[in-house]
Amino acid sequence: MMEQPRQPFFLWRHLNKLRLVTLSLVFIVLIIIPIFHVYQTFVAAHAYDLLAPSEKRLYDVAEFVTSPFTNEPAEDLDAVKGNTWSGKFWGLQLSDPLAVVSQIAASLSFYWPFILTALIPVILTILLGRFFCGWLCPAILIYELNSNFSAWLKLASLKLPNFQFDRRLKYGVLATGLILTSLVGSLLIATIYPPAIIGRELYFVIALDGFGIGVVIFIGTLLFDLLVARRGFCRYVCPGGALYSLLGRYRFLRIRRIAESCNDCAKCNAVCEFGLDPMKDDFGQECNNCTACMAICPTEAMTFTLRPTDYPAQGPGHLGRQRKRENNFEIREAAE
Amino acid sequence: MNKMSLIILTLLIGFSQINKVFSHHILGRPSYQLNEDSNTPPSLQGEAEMGEFYVTYMIYPAFPKSEEPGRISIYIKRYKNSRSFDGAVKFTARYENLFSFSNFDSLGTQRLDDSVYRQSFNFHQSGDYTIRAKFRANEEDYTLDIPLRVGAPKFIGPIGIVVGVIFALLILVSTVQYSRSMNGKTRTQHQIGRQS
Amino acid sequence: MDRRKFIKAMGASAAALVAPLPTQAARNKPSLRYLRPPGAHKEAEFLSKCIRCGQCGETCPNRCIKFFGFENGIASIGTPYITPREKACILCMKCGDVCPTGAIPKIEREANEILEKVDMGLAVVDEELCLSFQGKTCGVCYRACPLQDVAIKVGMLEQPHVKESCIGCGLCERSCIQMPQAIRIQPARQEA
Numbered sequence: 131m132m133e134q135p136r137q138p139f140f141l142w143r144h145l146n147k148l149r150l151v152t153l154s155l156v157f158i159v160l161i162i163i164p165i166f167h168v169y170q171t172f173v174a175a176h177a178y179d180l181l182a183p184s185e186k187r188l189y190d191v192a193e194f195v196t197s198p199f200t201n202e203p204a205e206d207l208d209a210v211k212g213n214t215w216s217g218k219f220w221g222l223q224l225s226d227p228l229a230v231v232s233q234i235a236a237s238l239s240f241y242w243p244f245i246l247t248a249l250i251p252v253i254l255t256i257l258l259g260r261f262f263c264g265w266l267c268p269a270i271l272i273y274e275l276n277s278n279f280s281a282w283l284k285l286a287s288l289k290l291p292n293f294q295f296d297r298r299l300k301y302g303v304l305a306t307g308l309i310l311t312s313l314v315g316s317l318l319i320a321t322i323y324p325p326a327i328i329g330r331e332l333y334f335v336i337a338l339d340g341f342g343i344g345v346v347i348f349i350g351t352l353l354f355d356l357l358v359a360r361r362g363f364c365r366y367v368c369p370g371g372a373l374y375s376l377l378g379r380y381r382f383l384r385i386r387r388i389a390e391s392c393n394d395c396a397k398c399n400a401v402c403e404f405g406l407d408p409m410k411d412d413f414g415q416e417c418n419n420c421t422a423c424m425a426i427c428p429t430e431a432m433t434f435t436l437r438p439t440d441y442p443a444q445g446p447g448h449l450g451r452q453r454k455r456e457n458n459f460e461i462r463e464a465a466e
Numbered sequence: 467m468n469k470m471s472l473i474i475l476t477l478l479i480g481f482s483q484i485n486k487v488f489s490h491h492i493l494g495r496p497s498y499q500l501n502e503d504s505n506t507p508p509s510l511q512g513e514a515e516m517g518e519f520y521v522t523y524m525i526y527p528a529f530p531k532s533e534e535p536g537r538i539s540i541y542i543k544r545y546k547n548s549r550s551f552d553g554a555v556k557f558t559a560r561y562e563n564l565f566s567f568s569n570f571d572s573l574g575t576q577r578l579d580d581s582v583y584r585q586s587f588n589f590h591q592s593g594d595y596t597i598r599a600k601f602r603a604n605e606e607d608y609t610l611d612i613p614l615r616v617g618a619p620k621f622i623g624p625i626g627i628v629v630g631v632i633f634a635l636l637i638l639v640s641t642v643q644y645s646r647s648m649n650g651k652t653r654t655q656h657q658i659g660r661q662s
Numbered sequence: 663m664d665r666r667k668f669i670k671a672m673g674a675s676a677a678a679l680v681a682p683l684p685t686q687a688a689r690n691k692p693s694l695r696y697l698r699p700p701g702a703h704k705e706a707e708f709l710s711k712c713i714r715c716g717q718c719g720e721t722c723p724n725r726c727i728k729f730f731g732f733e734n735g736i737a738s739i740g741t742p743y744i745t746p747r748e749k750a751c752i753l754c755m756k757c758g759d760v761c762p763t764g765a766i767p768k769i770e771r772e773a774n775e776i777l778e779k780v781d782m783g784l785a786v787v788d789e790e791l792c793l794s795f796q797g798k799t800c801g802v803c804y805r806a807c808p809l810q811d812v813a814i815k816v817g818m819l820e821q822p823h824v825k826e827s828c829i830g831c832g833l834c835e836r837s838c839i840q841m842p843q844a845i846r847i848q849p850a851r852q853e854a
Contacts, residue, residue, distance in 0.1 A: 167720050174723040208721060208760075216715035216762050223762050229713045233763055237710040244763045275636035281650035282639050316709040316737035330716050330740060334729065337719070341625045343731045343739065349628065400652040508841065511747070514692035521692070522842035541842055548788045581790060610692050 136388055138424065138433035146425035149264060153271040156214065160268055160329050164336035166192060166207045174204045213329020214268055215320070216247070223247040226262075226326070227255065227377065228370045232319040235312040252377060259378030263364065263371055264403075264420030269324035269348070273355060273364060274403060280356050293359045294405075295366040297416060304372040323370055324348055324363070361403050365416075379415040380438045385423065387411055392431040392447025398423035408432065411443045508539075509615075516608050518544050519551060523599070523612055530616045532592045538612070540583040540599055550581045555601045557585040562594035562613075564624060570598055592617025694733055696743040697782045697832060697849050699757045701769045711765035714740035718757035718766060726751055744782075746832025746847050751782070753808055753831050773809070776829065783830030783847040785814065787822050791844035794821040803834035803845050 169192035172181060181189060193203075200206035211218045216225040225247040234240060254261065263270060280290060307319045320326050327344035334342050351363040364371055387398075387408060398408040401422045406413050408423045424432040429449060435441070446452045508524035515521075522541040530536045542551040554577055558570035576583045589595060595614045600607065622630070639647065699718050702708050719727040719742055726749035727742045734743075744751055755771045769779050785803075793800040794816075801820030807813055813828040822834075822845065830847045838845050 163720065168725075171723055171725045204723065208756075211720050211760060212715055212717045216713060216717065218717070218760065218762075225713075225715075225762060229715070233711065233713050237707070241711070241764050247762055272633075272636065275640045278640040278644070278647040278651075279636050282643050282647040285646055285650040314737055315706060317713055318736070320714040321736075321739045326714065330714065330729070333716055333720060335626075337725065338728060340623060341629065342729065345625055345629060349632065352632065397652055401648070511841065513695060513747070513842070515695050516692050520695070520846070524841060543788070545848075548790060550790075 136390070136433065138388070138430055142421065142432075142434060143424050143427070143430065145421040149420060150271075152265055153268070156266055157268050157271055159210070160213055160332050161336065163210060163213070164333045166196070166203075167211075167333075168337050169193070169196075170204050170207050213326070213333070214262075214266060215323070215326035215329055224250060226370065227252050228319065228323065228373050229317075229326075231373060232308060232311050232317050235308045236315055236317050238312060255374050255377040255381075257381060258383050258419060259381035260371065260374040260416070260418035261378075262374055262418075263368075264418035267325045267370075268328045270364070270403075272328075272352070273361060276352050276355050277361050277403065280360060290357060293362075295359060295362070297365060299366045300368055300372040301376070303367050304369040307369050319369055322347055324351060324368070325370065361405065364403070365405055374418075375415040381415075382436050382438060383419060384435050384437060384440060385413065385417060385419060385421070386433055386435040386441050387444065387447075388431045388433060389444040389446075390431075390448045391429045392449060393429050394447045394450030394452065395428060397426045397428065398432065401426045409447075411441050413440055510612075512612070514610055516610065517604075517606065518546070519603070519608070520545060521599075521610055523610070525597075525612070525614055530589075530614065532589055532616055535586055535588045536616075537584055537586050538597060538599075538614075540585075540610075541581065542583070542601070550578060551601065551603055552578045553601055553603060555583045555585075555599055558598045558600070559587060559589075560596045560598070561589075561591065562596055573597070589616050694743075694745070695846075695849060696734075696745055697751070697830060697847060699727055699742050699744065699766050700751050700753060700755065700776075700780045700782055700829075700831065701758050702766045702782075708765050709737055709741065711763050712741050713763050713765075715762065716740070716742070717760045717762065718742050721756045721760045723754055723756065724749060724752050727757065744832065746835045747843055748836075750832035750836035752833070753780070753829075773812075777809070777812070777827055780829045780831075781850045782832070783828075783849040784826075785824045785828050785830065785832075785834055785845050786848050787824060788844045788846070791840050791842065792822070793840055793844070794819050795844075800839065802837050802839055806833045806837035808833060 165188065168185075169189060172178070172185065172189050178186070178189060196203050196207065209218075209220050214226065216223070216229055218224075225244065227248045230245050230248040233244065251262070283290060307322075311318050321344070327348050331341055331344045331348070334340065334344075351367075354367075355362050359366065385408065392409070394409065396409055399406075402408055403420065403422060404416050404418065406416055431447065507528055508526050509528050509530055510525045511523070513520060513522040520541075520543045522543075524539045526537045526539070527534075538557070540555060542555070543549065544551070554575050556575045557573035559573050560570045561568050573585055573587055576585050583599075587597070593616060595616060597612045597614055599610045599612065602608070698705075698708060699722075703711065714729075716729065719725075719729060726744050728745065730738045730741050730743060732739065742757075753771070753776060755769050755776070758766045758768045761767075767779070769775055787795075787803075789795040797819065799820045801816055801822070803822050804810060804814055804816045804820065808831060809827070809829070813825055814834065815823045815825060817823055824845075830850060832847045834845045835843050835847055
């Protein structure tokens with residue numbers, strides 16, 4: 131009577147775990163880079179005996195970890211430097227497209243060696259969409275923990291306001307940010323962009339005196355998420371997210387609902403961190419392919435598809451209550 | 467031979483007398499700089515540009531403690547000719563508390579003494595202080611705030627505490643209460659769905 | 663070009679609103695004397711090119727590069743600077759190598775190249791404070807200078823005389839045994 135619905139590849143529902151591992155890895159690397167840098171400066175100074183006990187401990191641990199790989203840590207550990215805003219991996223310099231765009235806006239000139247460092251991220255974003263947001267951004271890990279926390283608070287019957295804004299607000303933030311940046315002639319966007327803040331502040335607190343003001347801005351965004359709008363910063367404000375959404379508008383890799391196996395339980399809507407409606411099919415450019423909806427779907431109705439536009443709305447799922455009611459109605463009508 | 471060395475000796479002595487020079491052997495820190503009233507390096511040395519002045523400040527001793535006398539030295543010099551400012555400098559101090567604002571208490575007013583303004587202090591309580599130096603030059607008021615920590619340094623600042631608490635809380639709730647919070651997410655979504 | 667000039671003019675006025683440049687700042691407010699990393703462009707160009715990625719600080723083997731908070735206005739939040747009295751630049755030129763944006767240009771670590779392209783400031787001796795000028799032979803600044811006899815010369819009693827070719831790395835200021843230091847770097851960026 132009903133055709134056999136298509137099954138998604140069995141590994142795809144585990145991608146969400148892989149994503150959390152990746153995010154944690156990025157965070158750990160951002161912590162390790164400053165620690166190794168401190169170690170490098172100790173090595174370069176040739177002054178082990180003058181170090182404080184805690185610094186000696188750091189030296190010993192770092193030496194233990196790196197000694198199998200390098201004999202000259204002062205030079206060799208330069209291979210991986212920087213953060214997600216702009217970083218160097220074994221000679222390959224990669225930059226955030228937002229960094230390039232805002233630098234062009236600020237200096238009103240094109241410095242090609244720098245612009246080309248964003249080439250690979252831009253190509254990946256055009257193909258995969260807003261993947262940086264879900265898979266690499268070091269801030270998103272904390273934001274997701276924060277959204278879990280606010281859900282838990284709600285269970286503890288603590289009512290927190292959750293306003294909804296227009297998602298297009300962030301394009302406005304991007305545009306005004308770029309205009310202000312070019313008027314002032316200084317990269318103001320870099321000072322409010324959370325992924326850039328996190329990389330920088332982790333370096334400050336580990337290698338320099340302590341946190342800078344970026345941490346205050348970041349805590350402000352956390353409070354905004356908690357008290358004003360759930361995941362509000364990523365959904366409505368983030369200028370980087372706006373740029374990626376624009377770049378990824380015609381991305382090839384998309385998430386698609388198989389209406390035949392969907393039972394309209396709306397769990398996907400609940401877990402979607404960006405507040406999209408996976409059940410209504412038409413995600414638009416905001417989806418970051420985070421695969422949280424695939425992981426939670428009880429009937430394996432979410433899968434990947436390769437096409438430059440979304441599936442048009444498919445209506446309610448075939449296993450859903452509404453669909454069943456309609457079916458019964460049709461059957462009854464036919465019988466009469 | 468003897469005559470030669472005598473001549474050299476006379477020349478050397480004469481030379482040193484002309485220039486009033488007594489050469490010092492420099493190994494590490496020289497004692498004549500640090501023994502003014504303390505034989506330790508300053509706990510804090512910093513400087514600021516203010517208008518046409520360089521202001522350099524130092525706080526002695528190396529580890530200021532409560533109920534122990536300390537001293538702040540300020541050098542105020544003009545960029546152009548390195549000439550010292552020679553008016554009066556007024557010193558006030560305030561105990562820094564996160565939850566209440568106390569007023570600035572006067573420490574004293576100092577005049578130039580050998581190109582330095584020296585002000586002694588003796589705080590009765592450990593903690594963070596702000597020392598404010600005020601002076602007036604060219605019809606303008608100049609104010610410089612200098613942070614000072616009396617007693618053992620804090621291991622972690624207020625921002626550090628806040629960040630630590632937030633992280634601990636977030637990670638704890640998300641790991642220990644994971645299923646509950648995910649439940650909460652789906653449940654609130656259903657409520658929203660019913661309303662709309 | 664006209665449009666660019668117009669935008670720059672707009673920018674200058676906006677900058678005056680958001681973050682007064684050191685020269686336009688209220689004259690009696692305290693501000694820092696700081697150096698930009700070696701070879702950095704003049705202040706306005708530097709601010710517009712630096713993306714605040716912090717890689718210069720992360721490669722500095724001397725950890726002398728620090729980063730601004732609010733101290734110097736909103737426009738320079740997160741930009742690198744050096745306070746020579748605390749830790750001075752050792753002219754390893756690694757920050758220029760690693761800077762992705764050209765805000766700190768690449769400069770080879772070679773004396774002539776550095777002399778030609780690096781201009782962080784100029785050392786100025788305060789003769790009232792300098793021990794050698796008070797008749798106590800010192801000469802520590804001369805021995806700390808990486809460009810001895812080119813940037814700094816000593817006369818009688820090791821009295822230091824700074825020459826025009828001083829690039830302002832700050833090692834002399836760092837090493838000065840006098841308190842406060844008798845030799846200071848006058849930052850070059852203000853002349854921009």
